[in-house]
Amino acid sequence: MLTVLVDYDSGNLHSAEKAFQRMALETNAGKILVTSRPEDVARADRIVLPGDGAFPACRKALGSYGGLFEAISESVTTRARPFLGICVGMQMMATWGREYEDTKGFDWIPGEVVKITPSDPSLKVPHMGWNDLVLDHPDAAARHPILNGIETGDHAYFVHSYHFKVANPAHRLAHCDYGGDITALIGRDTMLGMQFHPEKSQALGLRLIANFLTWTP
Known part of the structure; x- marks a missing residue:
């Protein structure tokens, strides 16, 4: 079993690599590889796409690696390999990013990425630090397997100024x-x-990583 963390010069992958390696060892989930090689992505059983920075810059950086996005897309949309986007890696799954300029996303999950506008003017942007998760499907039987062992009120660590507005609440x-x-x-x-950083979210993040590494769609 091979899980690839895609490296396209968009953030420090050291802490993410360590967290994934730890949980791969604990769950007997195989090898973790940090790579920017399309051929490595093509042979991966699972793909993780991190991302730090602005949506347009990350999208451009990913496209600058010849064949890398194409290998990701073919693996995920054609061969149905499990995929996890983290922070901007998640945002790029949208139809559009509206940060600085309109930028086309992958259009894997319909929606757009827009600036956070809190109703309370005392809340600063970026949204930075710990916040409580609220599960959108409170019935345990209806939850996605990634949420096994996760409950409303568990804490995750966020750092972002833009957020994903999904077109389909499901x-x-x-x-x-x-x-x-x-x-x-x-x-x-x-x-x-x-949207949050699982590698920085302590027990919650490690549990989610373990769930992803052992998930069989």
Whole structure:
């Protein structure tokens, strides 16, 4: 079993690599590889796409690696390999990003990424720090397997100024409140995305990583 963390010079992958390696060892989930090689992505059993920074810059950086996005897309949309987008890696799954300029996303989960506008003017942007998750499907039987062992009120660590507004509420698995709903976790088919950083979210994040590594869609 091989899980690839895609490296396209959009953030420090060291902490994410360590967290995924730890949970892969604990769950006997195989090898973790950080790579920017399309051929590695093509042979991966699971794909993780992190991302830090602005949506347009991350989208451009990913496209600058010849064949890398194409390998990701073919693996996920054609061969149904489990995929996890983290932070901007999640946001790029949208139809459009509206940060600085209109930028086309992957259009895997319909919606758009827009600036956070809290109803309470005392709440600062970026949304930074710990916040409580609220599960959008309170019935345990209806929850996605990624949420096994996760409950409303568990804490996740966020750092972002823009958020994903899904077109279909069924694709939103969890949110948090920051002067209004902020999408925290999305999912469709074999695709998942987390706005928060699981590698920085302590016990919650490690549990989610373990769930992803052992998930069989």
